[in-house]
Amino acid sequence: INYKPDFTKTVKDRKGNTSATHNADYAIGDKVPFVLTIQVPENIAKLKTFKVTDSVTPTQLAYSEDAVVMGTKNGETTETMLSAATDYTITYNSNKDGFTIDFKGTSTSLTAINDYAGKTITITYTATLQPDAAVVDGTTNTVNKNSAELKYSNKTTVTGDTEPENPYTIHEEAAVYTFKAGIHKTDGTNPLEGVKFDLYKKFDDATEVMDGADGVMYKGTKVTFLADTEATRLGLNSTGSSHKWYRVATDLTTGGDGIVVVKGLPKGEYKFVETQTKKGYNLLTKPVDANLNVEYKTVRGTDSTYDATTGTKTHSVTSTTYELNSTNYTYADIEVVNRKGFTLPVTGGFGTLLFSGIGVLLVLAGVGVLFSLK
Numbered sequence: 001i002n003y004k005p006d007f008t009k010t011v012k013d014r015k016g017n018t019s020a021t022h023n024a025d026y027a028i029g030d031k032v033p034f035v036l037t038i039q040v041p042e043n044i045a046k047l048k049t050f051k052v053t054d055s056v057t058p059t060q061l062a063y064s065e066d067a068v069v070m071g072t073k074n075g076e077t078t079e080t081m082l083s084a085a086t087d088y089t090i091t092y093n094s095n096k097d098g099f100t101i102d103f104k105g106t107s108t109s110l111t112a113i114n115d116y117a118g119k120t121i122t123i124t125y126t127a128t129l130q131p132d133a134a135v136v137d138g139t140t141n142t143v144n145k146n147s148a149e150l151k152y153s154n155k156t157t158v159t160g161d162t163e164p165e166n167p168y169t170i171h172e173e174a175a176v177y178t179f180k181a182g183i184h185k186t187d188g189t190n191p192l193e194g195v196k197f198d199l200y201k202k203f204d205d206a207t208e209v210m211d212g213a214d215g216v217m218y219k220g221t222k223v224t225f226l227a228d229t230e231a232t233r234l235g236l237n238s239t240g241s242s243h244k245w246y247r248v249a250t251d252l253t254t255g256g257d258g259i260v261v262v263k264g265l266p267k268g269e270y271k272f273v274e275t276q277t278k279k280g281y282n283l284l285t286k287p288v289d290a291n292l293n294v295e296y297k298t299v300r301g302t303d304s305t306y307d308a309t310t311g312t313k314t315h316s317v318t319s320t321t322y323e324l325n326s327t328n329y330t331y332a333d334i335e336v337v338n339r340k341g342f343t344l345p346v347t348g349g350f351g352t353l354l355f356s357g358i359g360v361l362l363v364l365a366g367v368g369v370l371f372s373l374k
Contacts, residue, residue: 003041005050007150009172009315010035014207014266022317023175023298027248028129028264029219031064032176036123036148040071045114047153048104049167052123055098060134060144061127061176062096069101071121082121087112099125135180135263136294136322138330143298143320144176154311168311175298175317181270181290182261183254184333187281191258192338196251196276199262200226200236200287202269203244216246223247234273235287251275259333267292272334280340288334295323 012033013024026032036052044050056063067090069082084090088110092099101123103113113121127146136142151167181199185192203216203225211217215224225244231237236245248270252260271287299319306313322329 003043004168005041005150005152005170006039007052007148007170007172008037009146009148009174010037011146011174011176015209019174021298022173022300022315023177023296025177025179025266025296026129027219027266028131028133028178030266031126031128031220032061032146033124033126034146034174036172038121038123038150040113040116040119040121041152042118044117045111048108049151049153050104050113051100051102051152052148052150053098053100054125054146054148056127056146057144058095058097058130059132060130061146062130063092063099064126064128065092065096065099067099067101067123067125069121069123071116072119073115074117074119082112086110129176129178129264131264133176133178133264136177136296136329136331137180138322138328140320142177143317144178145317146174146176147316148172166311168306169313171312171314171316173300173315173317175320177267177296177320178263179265179267179292179294180261180263180331181265181272181292182259182333183252183272183288183336185254185258185260185336185338187339188337191254191256192278192281193254193256193258194276194278195254195258195260195274195338197253197260197272197274197288198247199249199252199290200234200245200271200273201248201265202236202271203246204268207266207268216244218246218248235285236271236273245271261333265292267294267296269293277338281338284336284338288336290334291324293324294329297321297323 010018010022011024012018014026018035069088070079071082072079082088089102089105090099104110133144134142150170154166154168183197185195208216211222215222223246225246228242231245232239237243249262252262254260270290270292272290273287274284277283297320298317300315300317303314
């Protein structure tokens with residue numbers, strides 16, 4: 001019997017759950033966890049070729065070189081780790097855009113994989129989302145793909161000899177998404193340059209994991225939640241509400257076009273808080289909402305049989321769609337108009353002293369007039 005292996009590729013979400021839809025969203029700078037699952041064929045001992053290759057676009061993802069291979073041997077009940085030194089070889093590309101795990105080596109010099117005949121092994125690893133990663137703007141090409149292939153001998157004989165040339169291939173792909181939010185600040189006609197904002201994200205228990213009782217992991221670093229009083233003062237929470245908020249970007253400054261954009265955000269609810277405005281204008285009294293609860297859908301090929309010519313079975317990402325509030329999502333900067341106003345005197349400031357001085361002079365003038373009349 002020419003047994004055939006099976007092979008799947010998945011990505012874990014930010015909660016740590018394995019995605020059944022082969023996709024997830026992350027922030028630029030996050031380490032994205034991937035899982036490769038291999039069903040080892042019964043006749044693995046007769047195969048001369050049995051290896052996994054994994055590849056990414058280096059401007060989108062970079063491997064952390066932390067791959068771990070786990071499995072349960074025949075006759076055992078406890079899962080153990082396979083050793084890269086004796087059970088398989090692993091080679092990373094110099095620019096971190098791919099790696100290869102070979103379970104057979106040269107002419108089946110490695111035999112450890114034979115102990116897992118008919119069993120399942122998993123390969124887990126992470127890749128960091130890069131600054132130049134594709135950012136969702138509503139078009140179909142804003143996806144960061146991770147591809148993997150299992151190559152194995154396409155034929156065995158009764159004597160155990162194989163034909164390693166032109167091995168069969170199972171091709172798998174997973175998708176990672178990241179988003180952006182931006183402000184376009186004007187006075188109604190002209191752009192306002194030099195306006196500063198901070199960006200805050202509301203903690204979402206459904207998609208994020210708390211780090212202790214006072215913070216969350218963001219881009220590999222713990223970020224502490226704002227105190228309830230501070231969140232209320234900034235207008236992030238209404239009085240009486242206690243949503244957890246944390247700052248993800250600070251001192252965001254509009255350019256000559258009045259625009260500032262933050263790229264590489266996971267989906268969620270965000271708010272911009274203006275911290276400095278242009279001279280002659282008043283600060284915004286409320287935060288600016290930036291809703292990025294975008295629903296994305298990844299469509300993959302569903303071939304369940306091998307191509308008779310190439311000997312491949314392919315599950316590639318073929319298209320992606322995005323929706324926000326049940327309508328098609330397309331990115332746009334948030335338009336914010338800030339017209340000129342007047343500045344009230346600040347308590348204890350120069351304005352108060354000026355008016356106080358005028359008042360004193362008026363009193364002295366009145367007293368002088370009174371004495372003159374007497």
